[in-house]
Amino acid sequence: MRSRSIRLSISIILILGIAIAALGFKDINIDIPGFPRIERDGTGPLGLKLGLDLTGGGHLVYQADTGTKFEFTFADEVPINDLVTTLQDLRFGDDDDELEGLQVIPISLNKYQIRTDILSDDDPRRTGLNDALVEAHGPITLFETSVIDKPTVDQMKGVLDNITGRVNRFGTEEPIIQIFGEDRLIVQLPGASGSVTEILFAEPDPQADPPAPEVDIATELPRVLAEAGYEDFEIDVRDRLLYRVRSNTVSNDIQGRALTALITKIGPVAQFGVTSGIDDAKALIGQTALLEFKERTCSDSSCTTFSDADLGLTGDDLSRAEASTNQVGIGWVVNLQFNGRGSDIFSDLTQRISTAESQLTKRIAIIMDGRTLLAPVARAWIRDGRTVISGNFNREEARSLAIQIESGSLDVPLKLIQESDVDALLGSESLKNSLIAGLVGLGLVFIFMIIYYRMAGVVAAFALVFYTIIVLAFFKMIPITLELAHIGGFILSIGMAVDANILIFERMKEEVRIGRTLASSMEVGFSRAWPAIRDSNISTMITCLVLLWFGDRLGGGLVTGVAISLFIGVAVSMFTAVVVSRNLLQLMAWIGLGGKINLFTPESLPRSNQEATPAPAARGGS
């Protein structure tokens, strides 16, 4: 008995130690080869991740990217710069209209996609473009036009659901996603915000004539950045020419303005890079994620020019997409599984092009949103409908890609039109008040327990502190994005944790009353209270698991959040009451407090009980 108890005490202290360490080190980064990497760096206290209502985050506004799309293939190669110049100079019709909202997306050296604002069917810009391009760059072999219209209400609803699904699958973050007006979408994400801009100035050229003016970068830089629109920034000087600027989230506009201003007012810039806290999220959300598989015929073995044949095979023909490490275990890949129809088409394709002579010219093109992700040669006939997208992915990129593929493509392409930081939904004042109130409440519970149960109350108080630390450690390590709702669930689970202790102490008191010694009362009290603690908590955990299952399936982030935090709370409370409280009480009995029953219960007892008698063997529970 005694050695078991000592072993238990040691494990309890170990668990407590691990939990304190998990909370104590604000940023945790453990990377053991062969195991998933553990990285926890929440912005909240103790490194906890806080939700939008408790902390700020990123605020993104997307707009349906409507417009007219042209796709064309020239007979010869056309350099992109030439094409852009041509397009910018083109004027159409009587009013000399230019192409508005122009975007040029190169697909290969002779194949391009361009986008403009919506053009009606008989607009001269739409009817005349083919001829104008032929005139400038020679014959065109393929010319396709399509229009992306203003989205309908249902389409926007579909986009909302899709993006909500993507974010929910990516993690337990609770975003706010709302349709804004007719064709825009607001996305707010907790935690992630702020940008880091890295600027490397070029070494001034000593031979320059006239010599570059001496500029004091350290004084000039803040002024230039502020003018460009940087807010709340701090500059970290890495060396004479390298600067790292932490700031609010800066939009592309501000970045462009800043770069121009730096070059004109300070001097040549060798490198200018911006990473943002919401880069991952942007990559996940904004992509249309239209995945297509095409049969590519190359003109030569290095495949500089090619043509793609449509097979009618898209992301809709996949049944599963998941990220995993590659066979070597270093890089990350996305595994794809086609459904029945997809498998058949893919099987035909690989059978057809895996022959030795086909391998020279034929490839499988995997294209996402018009960009080729991968164009491998088929070396074997693949009949089971499985394939892999490999590339230079890290874990986040692979996961993000897999989620996008699995949740399907957006009905409407989106473009990011606004990006900024956003404050918490609840003022910091109200959060502080709630925290203080929670602590006051907890203090009152301690006082009540100690007055009512004396030493046992002290044990319960200790167990509650233990409970709180362990639960917070779980919240951090899982990790759970804490919202006020979780804190509510946590408070009620404190109630349940106290309940387990109260159940045990009440049973102990009953046993003391019928004349047992303290030590045996403890044992019997525990075993009597155990079925009630076990069954009641199992029922709550069942509720949580059902909620979790539903929440997961039907995309209710709210439901999932409550279920997880309550489940953790109940599971840990069971552990603390039965293992921690019990062990502490036993320790107290051994260090000689066992004889002083008055320390444990305020009730007056028959005289004979108050002397320690040898403990009779504990009776088992019901």
Next chain:
Amino acid sequence: MLDIVGKRGWYFLVSVLVIVPGLISMIIAPGWITGDSGLKAGIDFSSGSVMNVTFRQPVEEEDIRNRLNELGHSEALIQRLGGTNFFIRTEVLKEAIGDQPSEREVIESSLEHFLGMERDRVEFDTVSPIVAQETVKTAFYALAAASVFILFFVWYAFRRVPKAHRYGVSAILALVHDLLIILGIFSILGRVINLEVNSMFIVGLLIVAGYSVNDTIVVFDRIRENVSRSPDRDLGTMVNLSIMESMGRSLNTSITTLVVLLAMLFIGGNSIRELLLVLAIGAVVGTYSSIFIASQYLVMWDRGEIGRFFRRTPAATATMLWHLIGR
């Protein structure tokens, strides 16, 4: 010893008196008969208006909140988007009626006049609900499914005592009782003082559901223990004994839970008032229903009182008729 079981009819009467007005409030228009929820949906569940505003001088969130409170928009969610740029969500703002200016107009001129908002840089539009209706439905389906699982779990956990399924059914009955009381209270408050329910309300309901069953099982455990110790004695006596024995624990647990909740309710900020209110009602009602509803229902079932009660009602007559026709 107090005879709690003897007065069981009264507890049901009390519960009925609390539940029925709430139910009526849930059902009458706008309520279930018009296809609504019977609750006053807050900003989380309904479409709203959004304003993106910029001020000429530094402004605190609190200043804007005070202005909006004065104009009757205490539901507004205000977030700073950096600098003097703010993002404000409100309920759908009313259009101009007759001489009355539109609410948008009133808010904009107030913010311009008192806080120096830049009138020509306001971006205004409608937004969809923050929490989709589906989420709420999900929560209720999940609760229904969880009830079924709990029914079977309790049946299994009490398999050593006679007629174990009755414990499961009674626990679920107490759960439904608790949820109906909370829904009813909020429905009535919605009509009387315009209390709106937001996502926090759903969170609260889910937590209370977990707590309610938890508490019921603790009381049932005592009955289980006493019944298995003396299986020949009358169930009513055993239930009464068990309730008295576990009364200390029941009171202490709900008192400690309430202490924390009330402390937060009175000291804490506005932000989670709704959640705390649901939890506090839930803690009281959950304890009450374990002793006075779930346990008493067991006794009534044991003595065949439920059958007798229903035989006297038209519903029971209808059931009997149905059986006759069926044959």
